[in-house]
Amino acid sequence: MGIAERKIRQKEEFKASILEAAWQQVISDGWQSLSIRKIADAIEYSIPVIYNHFENKEAILLEFTKEGFQKLADTLQEVKDQYEVPAQQLEAMAHAYWDFAFDHNEYYQLMFGLGIPACDRVKQIIEMKTATGIMISTIKEAIAQSNHPETDYFLKYHTYLSILHGLVSIQMIQKEGKPDASKKMILQDAISGFIISITSK
């Protein structure tokens, strides 16, 4: 009986079409002006059908948040694989992180900014752990090869991520769109300082 399978397939397609319409909204007018009504309007269905597929609006945004972390994780892994030395990996990943933030502005804002972090549920985003896992492992490797292998890797990871997020978000507040290449010097400056603090004393 392929009938049941067709049904769940259609359900998946419907869900995807909702997300697609929602994403269209997000990239054209920002996630703040995303509304259930506009989504319903776009897919030419009534409002409550959306609630058959998503518990609420937050669930839709959560979907994008997950997507964002998955994309970030993929990007980081890809970049990491292009190098051998942990220090080089950390530097390359920092630049990739920066590029991701500005190339996928909407994702980044959903993942971090936005003020509706739904702090409780943040830990339940396993895609986030994927991304952080890649960073942590690289930090660990860098520390292992350094002159101070007893260094607290979690502290260093936290520092690494904070520097990256800080640079990105300060830049985002001041300017919209991707900043010019000269602004990347700030990233280079901060991240090389960080790497030195690990590799050598």
Place this chain on the structure above:
Amino acid sequence: MGIAERKIRQKEEFKASILEAAWQQVISDGWQSLSIRKIADAIEYSIPVIYNHFENKEAILLEFTKEGFQKLADTLQEVKDQYEVPAQQLEAMAHAYWDFAFDHNEYYQLMFGLGIPACDRVKQIIEMKTATGIMISTIKEAIAQSNHPETDYFLKYHTYLSILHGLVSIQMIQKEGKPDASKKMILQDAISGFIISITSK
């Protein structure tokens, strides 16, 4: 004729009472659930009176943002004055920044986070320039006394602020309330690395 003066005084008081009611709302339920209606209810007036004193809701939040930057500037200046050596000043200011962020959580979220930074108007907050001015001048002094007086101070300032904001906001996303003292080691770690990058090669 003290009559005109009384009027503007009353107007000021009214404005202040609006802000007070609003702030009460903010600290009890967060700025996201602040509403004009609740304010009107609290001050026992009808809704439109608020619009006689504030252009819109954003103007009210902007007021708090300014207040926040002013408080931050005051705090930084006060801490800075307790030290002589720029490097020590930078370190102390970093800790003061951290404490401010968590002691005045609501202010900090309005000042940076929140996703409604109203990017256009951000530059018009002169209180922000006051705060950044204090940091920049200290960075300049630190660079002047270093072995590399030709270092780009604006780049270093940007790095300094990014590290601080990054540390704070990452911490805020993961936990609510003030983090335990051990978490401050991360700040210590990052900021001492930064200071070394200025003072010595």
Place this chain on the structure above:
DNA sequence: AATTTTTGTTAACACTGTTAACAAAAGTAA
């Protein structure tokens, strides 16, 4: 005392997210 200005209110508009009540279509069983 009449008139203008300020101040405040009521009521509405145009939006939000969300849900209860109900109709229509689709699938199942006799």
Place this chain on the structure above:
DNA sequence: TTACTTTTGTTAACAGTGTTAACAAAAATT
């Protein structure tokens, strides 16, 4: 095919939001 059940979708409403136009009341001015 007919009767029944389940899924799917719609209409209409509730409870909110920011904002504003039209109007009444109070205060100040002439």
